[in-house]
Amino acid sequence: MSRRCFSTAAALAAASLAAPSLRAQGRIEKPRIALAVGGKAAFYYLPLTISEQLGYFKAEGLDVEISDLAGGSRALQALVGGSADVVSGAFEHTINMQAKNQFIEAFVLEGRAPQIAMGVSTKTMGSYRTLKDLKGKKIGVSAPGSSTNMVANLVLSRGGLKASDVSFVGVGTGAGALSALRSGQIDAICNTDPVMTMLEQKGDVKIISDTRTLKGTQEVFGGPMPAACLYTHADFVKNNPNTCQALANAIVHGLKWLQTAGPSDIIKTVPENYLLGDRGLYLASFNKVREAIAIDGLMPEEGPRTALKALASFEPSVKPDKIDLSRTYTNEFARRAKEKFKA
Template identity: 35%
Template sequence: MRSYAKISAVAVAAALSLTTLTACGSDSGGDGKDGKVKIMVGGLDKVIYLPAMLTQQLGYFKDEGLDVQLLSEPAGVQAETSLVAGEVQGAVGFYDHTLDLQVKGKQVESVVQFSHAPGEVEIVSNKAAGEITSPKDFKGKKLGVTGLGSSTDFLTKYLAVNSGVKTSEFTPVAVGAGQTFIAALKQGAIQGGMTTDPTVAQVLDQKLGKILIDMRTPEGSKAALGGPYPSSSLYMNTSWVNSHKDTVQKLANAFVKTLKWMSTHTPEEIAAKMPADYAQGGKELYAQAIKSTLPMFTKDGVMPADGPATVERVLKSFNPNLKNATVDLNKTYTTEFVKKAG
């Protein structure tokens, strides 16, 4: 029962933070004109979204004359909700949300593409390792995702459908990440699930499970999904981007500078710049988590050429909203700002 208590506590905290945001969504802190920008991140302490906090820690936002407030939600789908509601000006989450939103009539675009692989790992608990040896075995199982409608949910569904398992034949369970994911795995509330570092490193360190599918590298992404899968990104409402080009350029400058910095520094050096409480499993384990995930990141923030088409194909395989819809991929991202970044 303790795992559910922890999960519900996180859910309550998320709801409270969203309520707080709604209350202050229309205040003066965030129209971008004065350099104040609010960005919601789908889990600030996740390594896949590391560039957000690292940019803050390196002082690159400040160098550009920006006052950026980073906020956190446990799942990317909640970051998307905050952006669409106008409570924040940007979201750091998976690029796939831009396609999903377009068919729902919302025009959102990736402005800086942090990655060309998902950075996600399908973990199987040691107890279930004998019966789950591939996605074909998802049938009848309870599988953890960060949130329903999140990118972990999307990717789990794709892996199932691609292996002949219908989305109705397994149960996705929203367990967040970090300690709530680990608790659900320990208690047997899930037999496996999709998560990222540092959760992956902690699960392996505690010998609670093993890796079934590793999508932290471009090679792993190609093997599981058939091509590059651009995931973590800064995405924003297109109308806001078009009316705040100076501010967006400054954001792109800061993030591209960070991505370049990451490509020339060791995992240990990167870990040392991050807030101490991000290393919940200890400094060495946190540095290892960063090392495992580093291959997913781009060095220049530019969308990989074949990436959008891979994402569209993956989403259309299981998402009824997208299946027969026409998606204008050119409107789901822009390279205008990253190409100008120094």
């Protein structure tokens, strides 16, 4: 009997000690979040849209206000300028910023391939043969400095061209991009889906580089290339761990849903204007990029190294020996979210 009493007392004592800790883990430091994204209608950010539309952020106790900007570089500027707490954007920005001695950290992955394709206009470049034909031409990207710009730079560098050999034009990731290419305002385009599939299927472009599949990404980058993720200042992650955990939970919940979602589920969930007036082509685009969407929010070990190698190949300011990749991301929050949702 005395042993039982002692065991009960010990258990109660342990519970009383653990209770404050458990409460601390559940308390969200910043329930209202300003989140910036550049081109939210693109499949690149589909996990963000799904998590928002299905109420997964609210389910985690968050009030997330999403600002949709012209491109990823604008979203990054919002974070640096203080008008955004968190960005849904390309992972490589964490490396670029560290090269400028500013530390931002990715904490949940949305895409495991860039889902970016580059094509030349069949209208203005019908005689295209090699990358050198792009010298002096206008290339449309979502926004200067964005991930689409980065992929375009990488493709050009492999043809012996520098960024200064062409003119980059910001065209967004929606109807404006379609119009710019079809009207002849640009000679080539590097963009995401559904824009690229729509241009491709209508015969408006000839695809010359494609990272919408894992195989295509391997061919272009030589390894796994992380794409969209949630990132923020390293200090924000340190000071708001429960908030970051809630955000990661919501995204991984969305990724889990996407694993089994059918075409009709997608159509019912995304806003009507994301379809760009053609449901069939939108779904064709989704099928093309589906494998590029992250599964569980975890950053693959080789991914950051691939990104660093790619950036260093055309960006002189990025010195591989000066970049600490361990400070560009953490899998701590995604790992817990994966366990929670069995993703």
